[in-house]
Amino acid sequence: MSLSQQNIINFGSGPAALPQQVLSEAAEAILSYQGTGISVLSLPHRGAHFNAILEESKQLVRDITGIGADYEVLWLPGGGRLQFSMIPMNFLGEGQTAAYIDSGHWSAEAMDYAGYYGNIETLAGSRELNYRELPSLPPAIGHYAYLHYTTNNTIYGTQWNQIPQAGAPLVADMSSDIFSRPVPYTRYAMFYACAQKNIGPAGVTLAVVHRSLLERTVRAMPPMLSYAAHAAKNSVLNTPPVYAIYVSMLMLRWIKNKGIEVIQRENTQKAEALYAALDASTVFQPVVSRKDHRSAMNVCFRAGSEATGKAFVHLCARHGITGLEGHRSVGGLRVSLYNAITLQDVEKLVAVLKEFELISINK
Ligand SMILES: Cc1ncc(COP(=O)(O)O)c(C=O)c1O
Numbered sequence: 001m002s003l004s005q006q007n008i009i010n011f012g013s014g015p016a017a018l019p020q021q022v023l024s025e026a027a028e029a030i031l032s033y034q035g036t037g038i039s040v041l042s043l044p045h046r047g048a049h050f051n052a053i054l055e056e057s058k059q060l061v062r063d064i065t066g067i068g069a070d071y072e073v074l075w076l077p078g079g080g081r082l083q084f085s086m087i088p089m090n091f092l093g094e095g096q097t098a099a100y101i102d103s104g105h106w107s108a109e110a111m112d113y114a115g116y117y118g119n120i121e122t123l124a125g126s127r128e129l130n131y132r133e134l135p136s137l138p139p140a141i142g143h144y145a146y147l148h149y150t151t152n153n154t155i156y157g158t159q160w161n162q163i164p165q166a167g168a169p170l171v172a173d174m175s176s177d178i179f180s181r182p183v184p185y186t187r188y189a190m191f192y193a194c195a196q197k198n199i200g201p202a203g204v205t206l207a208v209v210h211r212s213l214l215e216r217t218v219r220a221m222p223p224m225l226s227y228a229a230h231a232a233k234n235s236v237l238n239t240p241p242v243y244a245i246y247v248s249m250l251m252l253r254w255i256k257n258k259g260i261e262v263i264q265r266e267n268t269q270k271a272e273a274l275y276a277a278l279d280a281s282t283v284f285q286p287v288v289s290r291k292d293h294r295s296a297m298n299v300c301f302r303a304g305s306e307a308t309g310k311a312f313v314h315l316c317a318r319h320g321i322t323g324l325e326g327h328r329s330v331g332g333l334r335v336s337l338y339n340a341i342t343l344q345d346v347e348k349l350v351a352v353l354k355e356f357e358l359i360s361i362n363k
Contacts, residue, residue: 012323060252080194084113092118093218104153142167152177157300181264200248271296
């Protein structure tokens with residue numbers, strides 16, 4: 001690998017940057033897993049080595065979140081979107097109603113999927129504001145099968161700092177901010193996150209489900225779609241993505257060693273540095289104006305014109321900075337500040353932003 005390749009900073013929204021230490025260990029294990037002479041890619045999924053990886057990964061999730069034995073920790077296929085389907089398939093009976101908070105594209109997609117299985121009620125939403133703000137939280141109401149919300153809206157750059165008061169089991173899509181800050185995880189009946197942002201590579205999804213919710217499974221279904229069946233088979237119902245789970249385990253070790261408080265402090269510093277530069281900018285404007293709604297994970301902003309945005313992306317590329325384009329549905333620019341991004345990475349971006357402003361002013 002050339003030096004210039006090593007130094008690329010990837011602010012992409014996922015599959016996202018992973019720490020160098022995790023990448024090095026993951027790369028080494030491809031050639032020989034722990035000196036066995038066998039590649040981690042070829043480890044049998046029911047053998048002792050993979051079983052140890054699986055058990056450690058689950059224990060790390062328990063250590064990081066502080067959940068007890070009353071929760072099942074599952075590694076599942078199908079990304080975030082399969083969870084949008086499995087949640088209602090398992091927990092929303094025909095004739096029942098599930099409550100959703102519609103704070104962004106992924107919340108809305110989760111609701112659309114749930115509509116195949118039962119009734120949906122939008123308890124709060126900010127679609128009419130183009131999701132530039134979070135909606136006001138509703139009071140706790142108890143007669144729903146569950147209440148689903150998205151803790152961080154990856155595409156729009158908003159993030160909840162409050163947890164809804166749910167009279168019903170609370171289910172959260174934490175795909176883009178899991179393990180980025182301390183969270184009282186035991187308030188949730190279920191939380192889940194596709195791995196490719198803060199946990200590891202694409203190909204696996206972490207789902208943590210309370211046993212009391214599992215007991216509420218509403219219909220019979222093929223085992224691959226049933227949380228209870230995955231739990232009964234310890235996440236090896238079929239051949240799981242061994243490598244994705246292995247790299248996620250390495251990342252969980254990295255997170256645990258660093259400590260969630262330290263991670264949160266760094267994430268706050270990173271976000272503050274970038275938002276301060278954007279608030280002071282004459283060329284760029286942050287999309288989310290309410291400071292208490294701004295995401296520390298995905299910072300969305302716009303330039304005066306598309307051409308200006310493209311010119312900035314081009315200048316960043318010359319400095320070895322990549323992954324800045326906004327989601328294709330909204331355009332603009334987006335910087336993802338997941339755990340592997342350092343404050344130094346953000347400072348480098350801010351320096352390029354200021355260089356771009358100077359060039360723009362002097363034109
Ligand atoms: C919050 C959130 N939920 C769900 C998804 C969908 O994940 P997947 O592409 O794994 O289906 C994404 C993807 O970016 C996301 O940001």
